[in-house]
Amino acid sequence: MYTSLTNRREFIKKMAKLSAMAAAASMFPGIIFAEEQEAGIPADAKLDWKKGPCRFCGVGCGILVGTENGKAVAVKGDPKCEVNKGLLCVKGYHQTMCVQARDRLTHALVKKNGRYVKTPIDEALDLVASKMKETIEKHGKDSVAMYTSGQSTIPEGYVASKLMKGAIGTNNLECNARLCMASAVAGFLTTFGTDEPMGCYEDIDHADYFVTWGNNMAEMHPVLFSRMLEQKSTRGAKIIDFATRTSRSSGASDRSILFEPQTDLAVANAICYEIINNNWMNKSFVEKHCNFSKGLTNMGYGTEDKYKFSDKPEKVDFEAYKEFLKDYTPEKVAKYSKVSVKDIKYLAAIYGDPNKKVVSYWCMGVNQHTRGTWMNNLIYNMHLLTGKISQPGNGPFSLTGQPSACGTAREVGTFTHKLPKGVVMNEKHRRLAAKIWKVPYENIPSKPTYHTTEMFRAVDRGDIKFIWTQVTNPLVSLPKTSRYRPGMQKDSCFVVVSDVFPTPTSDVADVILPASWHIEKGGIYGNSERRTQYWDQMVEAPGEATPDAWMTIEIAKRMGFGELFPYTRENHVDEIYNEYRQFHEGVKHGMAPLDVLKKESGVIWPYVDGKSTQWRFNATYDPACDNGEDFHFYGKPDGRAIIWLRPFEPAAESPDDEYPFWLNTGRVVEHWHTGSMTRRIPVLHQAMPAAYVEFHPDDAKKLGVRNGEKIKVSSRRGSCILPASINERGLPTRGQVFVPFFDENMLINDVTLDAFCPISKEPDFKKCAVKVEKA
Ligand SMILES: Nc1nc2c(c(=O)[nH]1)N[C@H]1C(S)=C(S)[C@@H](COP(=O)(O)OP(=O)(O)OC[C@H]3O[C@@H](n4cnc5c(=O)[nH]c(N)nc54)[C@H](O)[C@@H]3O)O[C@H]1N2
Ligand SMILES: Nc1nc2c(c(=O)[nH]1)N[C@H]1C(S)=C(S)[C@@H](COP(=O)(O)OP(=O)(O)OC[C@H]3O[C@@H](n4cnc5c(=O)[nH]c(N)nc54)[C@H](O)[C@@H]3O)O[C@H]1N2
Ligand code: SF4
Ligand SMILES: [Mo]
Numbered sequence: 168m169y170t171s172l173t174n175r176r177e178f179i180k181k182m183a184k185l186s187a188m189a190a191a192a193s194m195f196p197g198i199i200f201a202e203e204q205e206a207g208i209p210a211d212a213k214l215d216w217k218k219g220p221c222r223f224c225g226v227g228c229g230i231l232v233g234t235e236n237g238k239a240v241a242v243k244g245d246p247k248c249e250v251n252k253g254l255l256c257v258k259g260y261h262q263t264m265c266v267q268a269r270d271r272l273t274h275a276l277v278k279k280n281g282r283y284v285k286t287p288i289d290e291a292l293d294l295v296a297s298k299m300k301e302t303i304e305k306h307g308k309d310s311v312a313m314y315t316s317g318q319s320t321i322p323e324g325y326v327a328s329k330l331m332k333g334a335i336g337t338n339n340l341e342c343n344a345r346l347c348m349a350s351a352v353a354g355f356l357t358t359f360g361t362d363e364p365m366g367c368y369e370d371i372d373h374a375d376y377f378v379t380w381g382n383n384m385a386e387m388h389p390v391l392f393s394r395m396l397e398q399k400s401t402r403g404a405k406i407i408d409f410a411t412r413t414s415r416s417s418g419a420s421d422r423s424i425l426f427e428p429q430t431d432l433a434v435a436n437a438i439c440y441e442i443i444n445n446n447w448m449n450k451s452f453v454e455k456h457c458n459f460s461k462g463l464t465n466m467g468y469g470t471e472d473k474y475k476f477s478d479k480p481e482k483v484d485f486e487a488y489k490e491f492l493k494d495y496t497p498e499k500v501a502k503y504s505k506v507s508v509k510d511i512k513y514l515a516a517i518y519g520d521p522n523k524k525v526v527s528y529w530c531m532g533v534n535q536h537t538r539g540t541w542m543n544n545l546i547y548n549m550h551l552l553t554g555k556i557s558q559p560g561n562g563p564f565s566l567t568g569q570p571s572a573c574g575t576a577r578e579v580g581t582f583t584h585k586l587p588k589g590v591v592m593n594e595k596h597r598r599l600a601a602k603i604w605k606v607p608y609e610n611i612p613s614k615p616t617y618h619t620t621e622m623f624r625a626v627d628r629g630d631i632k633f634i635w636t637q638v639t640n641p642l643v644s645l646p647k648t649s650r651y652r653p654g655m656q657k658d659s660c661f662v663v664v665s666d667v668f669p670t671p672t673s674d675v676a677d678v679i680l681p682a683s684w685h686i687e688k689g690g691i692y693g694n695s696e697r698r699t700q701y702w703d704q705m706v707e708a709p710g711e712a713t714p715d716a717w718m719t720i721e722i723a724k725r726m727g728f729g730e731l732f733p734y735t736r737e738n739h740v741d742e743i744y745n746e747y748r749q750f751h752e753g754v755k756h757g758m759a760p761l762d763v764l765k766k767e768s769g770v771i772w773p774y775v776d777g778k779s780t781q782w783r784f785n786a787t788y789d790p791a792c793d794n795g796e797d798f799h800f801y802g803k804p805d806g807r808a809i810i811w812l813r814p815f816e817p818a819a820e821s822p823d824d825e826y827p828f829w830l831n832t833g834r835v836v837e838h839w840h841t842g843s844m845t846r847r848i849p850v851l852h853q854a855m856p857a858a859y860v861e862f863h864p865d866d867a868k869k870l871g872v873r874n875g876e877k878i879k880v881s882s883r884r885g886s887c888i889l890p891a892s893i894n895e896r897g898l899p900t901r902g903q904v905f906v907p908f909f910d911e912n913m914l915i916n917d918v919t920l921d922a923f924c925p926i927s928k929e930p931d932f933k934k935c936a937v938k939v940e941k942a
Contacts, residue, residue, distance in 0.1 A: 197256050197257050197385065197386065197389045197415075197836040198254060198255075198256055198257075198389055198390065198393045199244075199254070199255050199256065199257065199259075199260045200253070200254055201243070201244060201246065201253040201254065204242075204243040204244060204253075204255065204260065205243065207241065208233065208241045208243070212233070212235065212240070212241070213235070214233030214234060214235050214240065214241060215233065215234050215235070216231045216232065216233050216234075217231065217232050217234065217686075217702070217703060217705045218230070218231055218245050218247075218248075218702065218768055219232065219685075219686065219700070219701075219702025219703075219705070220570060220692045220694065220700035220702065220769065221255070221258075221259045221262065221570065222262050222318075222570065222684075222685040222686075222844075223258045223259060223262065223570060223839050224258075224387065224388060224568060224569070224570060224839075225388070225566060225567035225568050225569055225570060225572055225573070225694055225695045226250060226251070226388050226389075226390050226391050226694065226695065227250050227570060227692065227694025227695065227696070227698055227700060227769065228244060228245075228248065228250050228251035228254070228255055228256075228259055228390050229244065229245030229247065229248020229250060229251060229700070229768040229769065230242050230243070230244060230245055230255065230259060230262075231243050231244070231245050232263060232686055232705050234705055234706055237706055237707060238706060239263040239266070239686055239705060239706050242255070242259070242260055242261070242262060242263055243255070243260075244259070244260075245768050247768050248768035248769060249368070249369075249768070249769070250368060250390070250694070250696075250698065250768075250769065251390045254390050254393060255390065256389035256390055256836065257389075257836065257837060257850070257851065257854075258836070258837070258839060258845060258848075258851065259390075261848050261850055261851060262685075262844075262848070263686060264847075264848045264849070264850075265667075265668075265684070265844040265845070265847045265848050266667075266684050266686075266687070266706075266709075268668065268847035270668060270669060270847075271667060271668060271709060271712075272666060272667055272668060272669065272673075272679060272681040272682070272712065273681055273709045273710025273711065273712055274286070274287075274288070274681055274710050274711050275287070275288045275290070275291030275292075275678065275679065275680055275681060275711065276291075276676075276678070276679040277290075277291055277294060277677070277678050277679075278676070278677050278678070283679065287711070288680075288681070288711040288713060291678055291680060292680075292718065292721045292722060292725060293725060294678060295635070295663050295678055295680070295722055296721075296722045296725030296726050297725075298633060298661050298663075298677075299311050299633055299635075299722065299726060300726055302632050302633040302661065303335065306632050308335055308336050308337040308339075308612075309337050309338075309339055309616055309630075309631075310630070310631060310632045310633065311335070311337065311339060311631070311632070311633040311634075312337075312339035312340070312341070312617070312622055312625075312626075312631045312633065312634045312635070313327050313330075313331055313339065313340050313341075313634070313635045313636075313637070314341055314342065314343070314619070314622065314634060314635070314636045314637075314639060314641060315327050315340070315341070315342040315343075315581050315636075315637045315638060315639065316342050316343050316344070316569070316575075316576075316581075316637060316638035316639040317342060317343060317344035317347060317348070317567070317568070317569030317570070317571055317572035317575060317576040318343075318569050318570055318571060318638045318639070319342070319571065319575050319576075319581065319637060319638045319715065320571060320574075320575060320688075320690030320691055320692060320715075320716065320740075321571065321574050321575050321578070321579055321690070321691040321692070321693065321699075321743075321744065321747065322690065322691065322716045322739060322740050322743035322744060322747075323575070323637065323638070323690070323714075323715045323716040323719070324342075324571075324575035324576065324579035324580075324581045325579050325587065325716075325743050325746075325747045326716050326719045326720055326723070326732065326743060327340060327581060327637070327719055328340060328579060328580060328581055328585075328586070328587065329604050329723075329731065329732070330719055330722070330723045330728070330732075332586065332591070332600070332610075332611050332612075333600065333601070333604040333606040333610060333611060333731065334604075334606060334610070334723060334726070334728040334731055335726075336610040336611065336612060337612065337616065338583045338584070338591055338612050338614065338615050338616045339583065339616050339617060339622070339631065340581055340582070340583060341581070341582060341583055341617065341618060341619045341622050342575075342576050342581040342582065342619075342639070343569075343619070343639040343641070343644060344569065344572045344576030344577070344581070344582075345582065345618055345619035345620075345928060345929060346535070346619060346644065346645070346646075346929065346930060346932070347531070347534065347535075347567070347568050347569060347572060347929070348534055348565070348567050348568070348572050348576070348577070348929075349534070349539075349582075349618075349924075349927040349928055349929035350533070350534040350535075350536065350539025350540050350542070350543055350924050350926075350927040350929045351533075351534050351543055351565040351567070352577060352927065353539070353540040353543070353924070353926045353927035353929075354539075354540050354542075354543020354544055354546075354547065354565070354927075355543070355565070355802075356802075357462075357480075357540060357543075357544055357809065357811065357926070358543070358544055358547045358551075358808055358809050358811065359547075359784075359800050359802045359803065359808050359809075360800070360802030360803040360804075361755070361801070361802030362577055363573055363577065363578075363697055364562070364563075364564050364565055364695065364696065364697070365556065365557045365562060365782060365783040365784050365785075366526070366557065366559075366561075366562035366564055366696075366781070366782055367696040367697070367771060367781045367782070368391065368394070368695075368696050369559060369781060370526050370559060370560050370561070370562055370564065371391070371394045371395055371398060371526070372394075372398065372559075372560070373524055373559040373560025373561075374398070374404055374524045374525060374526040374560040374561070375404055375405065375523040375524045375525070375560070376404065376405050376406075376407060376517050376523055376524070376525045376526070377395050377404065377405070377406045377407065377525075377526050377527075377528060378407045378409060378514070378517065378518075378525060378526075378527045378528070379406070379407070379408050379409060379410070379416060379420075379527075379528045379529065380409055380410075380431060380527060380528070380529035380532060380533050380542075380546060381409065381410045381411060381431060381529060381530075381531075381532020381533055381933075382410070382416075382528060382529055382530035382531060382532055382533075382566065383410070383412075383414040383415065383416045383833070383834075383897075384416050384528065384566075385414065385415040385416040385418075385419055385836070386414065386415055386416070386834065386835060386836035387530065387568070387834055387836070388528075388530075388566055389836060391566075392416065392419070396419060399421070405421040405422070406419070406420040406421050406422075407420060407421060407422045407424065407514070407517065408420040408422070408423045408424070409424045409426065409431075409434075409514070410423070410424075410425060410426070410532065411425065411426060411427070411428050411532065411831060411899070411900055411903065411933075412425075412831060412897050412898065412899045412900065412903070412905055413425070413897055413898035413899075414896075414897045414898075415836070415896070415897070422513075424506060424510045424513075424514070425505070425506070425900050426504045426505060426506045427503065427504050427505045427900070428818065428829050428831065428903065428933065428934050429536070429537075429538075429815075429817060429818040429821075429934060430500070430503055430504035430505070430506075430815065431504075431532070431533065431536075431542055431545075432538055432541060432542060432545060432813065432814070432815040432816070433495055433500045433503065433504050433815040434500055434504050434506055434511060434514070435542070435545035435546060435548065435549065436492060436494075436495035436500070436545065436813075436814075436815070437495045437496065437497050437499075437500040437504075437511045437515070438511065438514050438515040438518055438549055439492060439495075439545075439548050439549060439552055440492040440493075440495045440496055440497070440515075441497060441511070441512060441515030441516075441519065442515055442518060442519045442549070442552050442553060443489060443492065443552070445515070445519060447515075447518075447519030447520070447521070447553065448552050448553065449521070449552065449553050449554030449555075451554075452551075452553075452554030452798070453485075453551065453552060453554070453810070455796060455798075456551075456554075456796070456798050456799075456800060456806075456807055456808060457551050457807055457808050457809070457810050458482060458803075458805070458807045458808075458809050458810070459482070459483050459484060459485060459487065459488045459809070459810050459811075459812065460480045460481060460482050460483060460809045460810075460811055460812070461480070461481055461483055461487075461491070461811070461812040462478045462479070462480045462481070462811065462812075462813075463478050463479065464814055464816065465816065466478075466925040466926075467925060468537050468819035468922035468923070468925070469537075469620070469921075469922055469923040469924075469925055469928065470819065470920075470921065470922050472624060472628075473621070473624075474621070474925070476925040476926070478926060480809075483812065487812070488810065488812055491812045491814075494814070495815075497511040497512055497515075505900075518549045518550075518552075518553055518555070519553060521553075524555070524558075524559075524560035524561045525550075525555055525561060526560065526561070526562055526563075526564055527546050527549070527550065527562075527563045527564065528564050528566055529542075529543075529546060529565060529566065530565075530566045530567075530568060531568065531833065531932070531933065532933060533546070533565075534565075534927075534929055535929060535930060535931050535932045535933050536924060536929075536931055536933065536934075537816075537818060537819045537922050537923065537924055537925075537931045537934075538813070538816055538924060539924040539926075539927055539929050539931070540924050540926035540927045541811070541813035541924075541926075542813075543565065544809075544811040544813050545811070545813055546563050547563055547808070547810075547811075548810050548811065548813075549563075550562065550563045551808055551810050552810065556784070556798075557782050557783060557784040557785040557788075557789075557798060558782060558785060559781075559782065562782075564695075565695075566695050567694070567695045570692045570694065571691075571692040571693050571694075572695075573693040573694060573695060573697060574691065574692050574693015574694070574699060574700075575692070575693065577693075578693055578751070579747065582615075582618070583615040583616050583617060583618055583622075584615035586599075586600045586611070587600060587603075587747060587750040587751075588600070588750040588751065588756075591611060591612065591613055591614070591615060592613055592614070592615070594613070597611045597613065599750070600750075603746065603749050603750060604731065605730075605731060606731065617631075618928035619645075619928070619930075620645075620646070620921050620923055620928065620930060621928075622634075623641070623645060623651040623654060623655070624651075624654075626651070626654050626655060626657075626660050627650065627651060627653070627654025627655075627657070628654075629657065629659040629660070631660060632659060632660055632661065633660065633661045633663075634655075634660060634661075634662055634663070635663040635664075635665070636662075636663070636664050636665065636672060637665045637682070637715050637719075638665070638666075638682070638715060639672075640666070640670045640671065640672045640840070640841040640843055641655075641672055642655060642670075642671045642672040642674075642675065643670065643671050643672070643840075643841035643908070643911055643914060643916065644840060644841055644908070644916065645916060645921075646916055646919040646920060646921040646930040646931075646932055647884050647885075647916065647917075647919060647920060647921040648885075648914060648916040648917050649884050649885035649917040649918075650884070650921070652671075652675070655672075655675045656675050661677050661678075662675055662676045662677050662678075663676060663677065663678045663679075663680065664676035664678075664679050664680070665679075665680040665681075665682045665715055665718060666679070666680075666681075666682060666843070667681070667682050667683075667684045667712070667843075667844075668843045668844070668847065670841065670843050670911070671841075671911050671914070680713070680718055681710065681711060681712040681713065682712060682713065682714070682715050682718070683708035683712045683713055683714045683715075684708070684712075686702070686704070686705040686706055687704065687705075687706055687707065687708035687709075687712065687714075688704055688708070688714035688715075688716075688717075688740075689701075689702060689703045689704045689714075689740040690702060690714075690740060691740065691744055691764070694769070696771060697771050697772050698769040698770065698771050699758060699759060699764060699769060699770055699771075699772060700764075700768070700769040701744075701761070701764035701765055703765075714739075716739055716740070716743065717736055717739060720732045720734055720739065741761055744761060744764075745761065748760070751772070753773075753791075754773055754775050754790045754791040755773055755791045755801065756772060756773055757772060757773050757774050757775050758772050758774055759772070759774040759779075763777075773789070773790075773791065775790050775791075776790075784798055784799060784800050784801070785797070785798055786798065786799060794806050818931065818934045818935075819920060819922030819931060819934070819935075820883075820920055820922065820934070820935045820936045821934075821936060822902060822936045823936060825938065826881075826882060826883070826936035826937050826938045827902070827936075827938060828866075828902060828903060828904050828936070828937050828938065828939055829899075829902060829903040829904070829934060829935075829936065829937075830880065830882065830903075830904055830905075830906065830915075830918060830919065830934070830935050830936070830937040831899060831903055831904070831905045831906075831933050831934065832905070832906050832907070832908050832915055832916075832919060832932050832933065833905065833907060833908070833932075833933075834907055834908070834909065835855055835896060835907050835909065837851045837852075837854045837855040838851065838855060838907070838909035839909070840908070840909065841908070841909060841911060842909035842910055842911060843911075845909070846909070846910075855909075857890070857910055857912070857913070858889055858906060858907050858908070858909060858910035858912075858913045858915070859889055859890050859891065859892035859895070859906070859907070860878050860880055860889040860890070860891055860892065860904050860905070860906050860939070861891075861892045861893070861895070861896065861897055861898070861899055861904060861905040861906070862891060862892070862893050862899070862904055862939075863898060863899055863900060863901045863902075863903070864893055864894055864898075865901055866901055866902065866904075867891065867893045870939065872891045872893070872939075872941070873891065873893075874890075874891055874892065874893050874894075874895070875890050875891060876890065876891045876941060877889070877890060877891075877941065877942040878890070878891050878939050878940070878941060878942060879939070879940050879941070879942040880904065880906065880915070880918055880937050880938075880939055881918065881937060881938055881939075881940075882918045882919070882920070882935055882936060882937045882938075883936075884917065884918060884919070884920065885917035885918050886917065886918060887906070887913050887914055887915050887917055887918050888913065888942045889906060889913050889915075904937065904939060908932075916932075918935070918937060919932055919935055920934075920935040922935075
């Protein structure tokens with residue numbers, strides 16, 4: 168029933184009557200608009216349509232899934248969902264096709280004498296629970312760990328946290344969102360004292376300029392990008408792509424400005440220098456609502472085995488800030504950023520013009536950065552200095568990548584230091600969690616243990632002896648997998664992997680648990696704009712595949728914690744949400760009740776008196792502002808946001824004589840992360856069958872490299888052989904190569920470096936030094 172990609176293109180050509188949105192969509196081939204979706208569905212089909220969020224990215228498009236005889240046979244965009252208004256991208260439209268893959272995990276597999284043996288799920292769960300218990304008895308609570316995901320649903324994250332932190336009493340719970348938006352969180356907390364964006368997608372309808380800071384929205388947030396294109400074609404809004412690589416986003420932008428990797432720190436400071444130097448600063452806003460602070464510098468890159476870091480921020484005055492910025496005149500910065508003085512001044516003038524509304528967007532270029540927290544702070548600086556924040560069309564907007572990075576990883580808090588409300592270090596927060604979870608307060612340890620990279624280092628060292636991964640594929644997605652794969656293969660650690668397909672991670676598992684996929688279970692996600700999205704189970708899961716939350720509950724029961732997990736299999740999503748919601752009552756973070764979530768295509772929090780709060784910290788929109796001022800940054804005790812003095816510091820590893828190229832890694836529109844799902848969707852796999860290494864044509868010429876030629880990319884850590892790509896999807900700057908990480912046959916993370924931002928602990932997948940040679 169799905170239209171093929173070729174039919175689809177034909178169809179696009181034939182489409183004459185286009186809405187403004189569809190017109191924008193048709194400018195970009197990754198987008199599928201409503202009429203076309205309908206055309207893929209036979210007119211006589213009697214389908215039962217159910218709503219939910221898309222399985223894939225953090226945009227959080229609403230989908231409608233059409234089922235017939237218990238099978239999902241069609242997907243279309245939900246026209247009622249404010250996020251996408253009926254639009255979808257290629258991944259969204261074809262998503263349910265992955266469940267038809269022949270190698271779907273339908274039964275538990277237990278490794279016996281080196282071979283996987285099909286095992287009844289109850290027996291496999293018995294084994295997992297007894298191993299976990301035994302390990303705790305022998306080696307203590309901190310010898311067991313769970314590693315989960317920003318793609319876990321809210322109930323899944325919630326029961327994982329309750330089991331690990333509340334019942335067992337260890338903070339060994341992390342998730343892949345550490346690799347993704349930890350720097351965004353640290354940025355929010357350091358600048359505003361409270362997490363998540365203040366604005367919402369409606370900003371797109373009001374902004375005059377969109378500045379993207381090293382991300383590729385045309386491929387990674389395609390439906391939002393098409394909303395921006397719509398504003399470009401209807402209102403003349405402008406898109407400025409500021410990046411280290413020419414991508415599809417650059418091609419569709421009004422201006423593409425390239426910079427040398429890592430130097431975004433310096434350019435942001437130069438923009439602030441210009442804002443102040445030209446008297447573009449919004450003085451009254453800064454005087455009323457901001458403080459200035461500086462923190463530790465030269466704090467290292469976390470590459471040592473056990474890395475400890477604690478910052479001691481120091482308040483400074485405006486004069487000190489002005490003095491600090493003197494190192495960042497456009498002339499000085501142009502020299503090493505390779506951004507011209509003219510372009511720096513052009514960017515500064517956009518932020519500085521009081522009559523223009525600006526939204527900044529960023530994602531992994533800024534977050535996966537050894538100074539990722541600083542880079543987040545610096546983007547806020549530009550908006551705070553000009554007062555362009557928390558108003559329709561004006562604001563810094565940190566994009567999330569995964570469908571529930573906000574809802575689950577950040578709000579439920581599946582990080583070592585987090586609780587559903589607040590952090591483990593805070594006694595009040597521990598007391599609240601203990602009360603709602605009905606566990607003794609003393610159960611919840613007050614010290615964080617391992618962040619992601621350290622967790623896998625602890626597995627490698629033998630300190631963690633049991634690890635359970637859910638909804639993530641770390642042996643493809645971790646940095647420096649050349650170290651962590653052998654670590655996970657050691658006999659010292661019992662490895663449990665829950666997935667829907669076999670992966671390079673399940674290859675090293677002692678037990679593989681078969682999970683139900685998205686529409687085969689109910690769930691709740693939270694997208695980039697604080698929108699909570701509910702869906703019901705739509706089809707049955709195959710074989711003994713089971714919802715992740717239910718498997719966690721079954722383990723908890725088998726470990727003797729049954730009383731704390733009194734949920735029913737049929738209704739556990741609702742029951743868990745009702746319990747979880749108690750953590751977030753009040754004007755600052757109130758969440759919508761279930762009946763509202765069930766009715767609507769997503770609801771933005773804070774949900775107060777039956778209404779969503781679209782712009783936080785602005786008294787006109789946000790009932791939590793209570794200091795009598797027009798703006799109130801209530802995350803900070805004095806209600807003021809912080810403008811940070813954050814210098815430029817070099818990357819952890821830079822090109823040198825032996826390894827002369829930068830390696831940048833990332834994604835393509837067709838594939839989702841490690842490709843486990845999208846490579847099993849025929850149209851997506853055919854459209855992008857294999858990874859590649861992308862060269863600048865000048866570098867390719869110098870090296871005599873031709874398209875398709877096999878190239879060995881090596882670093883100090885490992886190597887990977889890939890076909891060369893020149894003038895195809897994108898174009899790195901000279902001296903840089905780019906490799907997407909979706910292909911498990913070409914593991915580029917064997918090459919990447921596990922250096923991280925010392926504040927957020929998020930690794931820098933975007934920069935390390937490599938050499939390239941013909942293989
Ligand atoms: N199709 C598709 N969409 C996805 C995903 C997917 O796998 N596939 N994944 C989702 C997830 S989880 C995420 S996190 C997002 C990621 O979304 P993006 O961040 O947009 O994508 P990436 O390809 O990871 O990052 C590429 C960008 O990193 C920038 N970069 C490299 N070095 C630097 C630097 O030093 N500074 C700055 N500022 N930028 C730099 C480059 O300019 C490049 O544009 O995508 C989400 N959407
Ligand atoms: N080189 C490089 N590496 C990177 C990045 C980069 O930019 N460059 N980006 C990093 C970022 S931002 C991210 S977010 C991570 C993502 O890294 P991962 O989370 O490791 O990647 P995914 O492919 O999303 O893994 C999700 C797994 O869950 C499985 N799955 C799907 N649905 C379900 C379900 O309902 N239940 C269960 N149990 N399993 C399910 C899928 O089959 C898949 O194997 O990668 C990081 N790694
Ligand atoms: S833009 Fe993201 S949420 Fe929307 S359809 Fe595409 S993958 Fe799904
Ligand atoms: Mo991500």
